[in-house]
Amino acid sequence: MKTFRIIGRNFRDAFKGVFRNFSLSLASISCITITLIVVAISIILSYNVNNFTELVEKDVTIVAFIDNDLTEEEIDTIKDEISVIDHVDTYEFTSKDDITTDMRESSDVFDSVMKNWSDEENPIQNTYQVKVDDIEYIEGVAKQIEKIDGITLVKYGEGIVEQLISTFSLIHTISLGAVVALILVTAFLISNTIKITISSRQREISIMRLIGASNLNIRIPFIIEGLLLGALGSIIPIIITIYGYETLYSSFNGQLFSPFIKLIPPTPFVYLTSLVLLGIGILVGMFGSWRAVRKHLKI
Amino acid sequence: MDLIRLTNVKKTYNTGVTAIQDLNLSIGKGEFVFIIGSTGCGKSTLIKMLYREEKPTAGQIIVGGIDVGRLRNRKVYKIRRKIGVVFQDFKLLPKSTVYENVAFALEIFGLPKEEIHAKVVKVLELVGLKHKIKSYPAQLSGGEQQRVAIARAIVNGPKLLICDEPTGNLDAKTSMGIMEVLNEINKLGTTIIMVTHDINIVKKMNKRVIVLDSGRVLKDYEEGTYK
Numbered sequence: 152m153k154t155f156r157i158i159g160r161n162f163r164d165a166f167k168g169v170f171r172n173f174s175l176s177l178a179s180i181s182c183i184t185i186t187l188i189v190v191a192i193s194i195i196l197s198y199n200v201n202n203f204t205e206l207v208e209k210d211v212t213i214v215a216f217i218d219n220d221l222t223e224e225e226i227d228t229i230k231d232e233i234s235v236i237d238h239v240d241t242y243e244f245t246s247k248d249d250i251t252t253d254m255r256e257s258s259d260v261f262d263s264v265m266k267n268w269s270d271e272e273n274p275i276q277n278t279y280q281v282k283v284d285d286i287e288y289i290e291g292v293a294k295q296i297e298k299i300d301g302i303t304l305v306k307y308g309e310g311i312v313e314q315l316i317s318t319f320s321l322i323h324t325i326s327l328g329a330v331v332a333l334i335l336v337t338a339f340l341i342s343n344t345i346k347i348t349i350s351s352r353q354r355e356i357s358i359m360r361l362i363g364a365s366n367l368n369i370r371i372p373f374i375i376e377g378l379l380l381g382a383l384g385s386i387i388p389i390i391i392t393i394y395g396y397e398t399l400y401s402s403f404n405g406q407l408f409s410p411f412i413k414l415i416p417p418t419p420f421v422y423l424t425s426l427v428l429l430g431i432g433i434l435v436g437m438f439g440s441w442r443a444v445r446k447h448l449k450i
Numbered sequence: 451m452d453l454i455r456l457t458n459v460k461k462t463y464n465t466g467v468t469a470i471q472d473l474n475l476s477i478g479k480g481e482f483v484f485i486i487g488s489t490g491c492g493k494s495t496l497i498k499m500l501y502r503e504e505k506p507t508a509g510q511i512i513v514g515g516i517d518v519g520r521l522r523n524r525k526v527y528k529i530r531r532k533i534g535v536v537f538q539d540f541k542l543l544p545k546s547t548v549y550e551n552v553a554f555a556l557e558i559f560g561l562p563k564e565e566i567h568a569k570v571v572k573v574l575e576l577v578g579l580k581h582k583i584k585s586y587p588a589q590l591s592g593g594e595q596q597r598v599a600i601a602r603a604i605v606n607g608p609k610l611l612i613c614d615e616p617t618g619n620l621d622a623k624t625s626m627g628i629m630e631v632l633n634e635i636n637k638l639g640t641t642i643i644m645v646t647h648d649i650n651i652v653k654k655m656n657k658r659v660i661v662l663d664s665g666r667v668l669k670d671y672e673e674g675t676y677k
């Protein structure tokens with residue numbers, strides 16, 4: 152009961168403190184707001200880029216075309232040879248009949264052309280579709296498959312895919328680095344802003360000490376004030392995240408440049424991001440206060 | 451038993467100034483003691499050591515059974531809760547009302563609202579300021595502000611009230627008003643130590659008077675003997 156009362160009063164005092172020293176509070180809040188906006192952009196960017204990378208990686212397949220003259224046993228031997236290559240994740244046989252049916256279903260033109268071919272005449276080849284466990288090794292795996300007897304041709308998104316993925320990973324690394332650096336800088340800035348707030352309240356602290364407040368008694372209201380500043384500072388970034396990302400998502404129809412590159416759906420992504428922003432804001436505010444008040448606790 | 455006992459106390463500031471030396475003193479429960487002496491003789495230093503604003507360089511200081519000199523920084527609040535302190539410059543929170551200034555001292559300890567209200571009203575009544583409960587310090591006269599400071603100092607019911615020139619900024623008539631309040635508080639059982647330069651007050655009150663000179667006790671007049 153007593154503890155609840157003290158905490159309740161601390162919250163009340165922290166609110167009063169925020170408004171009584173409004174210009175300084177505003178400085179702290181703006182500081183947190185600006186950082187959190189950049190953090191939000193970085194989070195959205197880096198998670199989307201991460202998502203693109205995964206999508207691309209998942210989709211990149213080596214297609215190995217098999218000589219149509221081979222027997223079924225020979226085709227099976229090829230499968231064994233593929234399976235022992237390092238970094239091969241999955242491999243799947245697609246017969247030329249399946250491909251033919253697929254193509255005929257997807258287009259009337261194909262349908263009418265292929266109707267006239269007999270099975271022997273059909274130029275379409277059986278294929279193995281091979282996926283690698285790491286996109287980095289795709290070139291090596293493709294070269295090894297090409298050497299196997301009975302493989303006529305190997306195809307994959309040479310060059311373009313690797314380039315795309317290394318660009319993504321660069322963007323990802325840079326934006327994550329930016330987030331970490333920004334959070335550190337803000338914690339430092341907040342700490343200094345709150346330090347000014349606190350030295351303007353030096354008198355209050357010395358009176359508190361005089362009437363018998365313990366270190367905890369003195370520290371807690373300021374830490375709660377830091378928490379409030381952090382929470383207030385995260386309001387605008389959260390609004391921008393939720394509405395901004397939803398608008399962006401719907402205006403791009405959920406994809407960027409091509410259906411291949413999909414954006415992360417807003418729900419629950421924006422809410423999770425908002426929670427992270429609130430958490431960062433609160434922690435940074437509390438840490439800043441805690442650091443700033445420390446020096447005033449020595450007599 | 452004595453409330454305060456100082457044994458061979460010495461205080462040298464880190465500037466090299468020795469403010470207190472060879473000081474032996476005891477003050478009993480319920481006493482009213484004046485400390486006088488010329489500027490710089492160590493009066494403020496002496497009382498600052500009582501509430502552990504300063505630490506003695508040597509010797510022992512016992513206040514209410516606590517060895518104040520050996521109290522760790524983070525335990526200082528323990529002695530502060532037993533002592534009320536009043537200063538020449540009042541030290542009120544300018545942005546808080548009279549009520550808030552006094553209640554502040556109780557809220558830290560988590561007392562229920564009703565209990566705080568009752569205590570604050572009672573103590574403001576005692577210092578004669580109940581009607582200014584909602585005023586801000588800037589709206590009060592110096593004497594009234596000092597009464598608020600006294601109310602805040604005694605609202606916890608401390609055993610000891612220390613006043614460093616509480617009437618230093620006030621005219622003679624207002625000062626006597628403050629003295630009446632302090633006398634009232636003393637009669638209710640609180641020990642009072644008051645530093646002052648106002649010899650008229652000291653003469654009128656007829657209390658024990660300790661005269662300091664260069665950090666030593668020059669004279670210790672028993673109650674009613676200082677003329």
Ligand SMILES: Nc1ncnc2c1ncn2[C@@H]1O[C@H](COP(=O)(O)OP(=O)(O)OP(=O)(O)O)[C@@H](O)[C@H]1O
Pocket residue numbers: 463464465467468469487488489490491492493494495496
């Ligand atoms: N914090 C300090 N650091 C260094 N020296 C100090 C400090 N406080 C006081 N002194 C010195 O100690 C001596 C005693 O000072 P103190 O304040 O106790 O005098 P006082 O008797 O209260 O004087 P006054 O009547 O003017 O208030 C003085 O020489 C003063 O300069």
Ligand SMILES: [Mg+2]
Pocket residue numbers: 493494495614
């Ligand atoms: Mg003095």
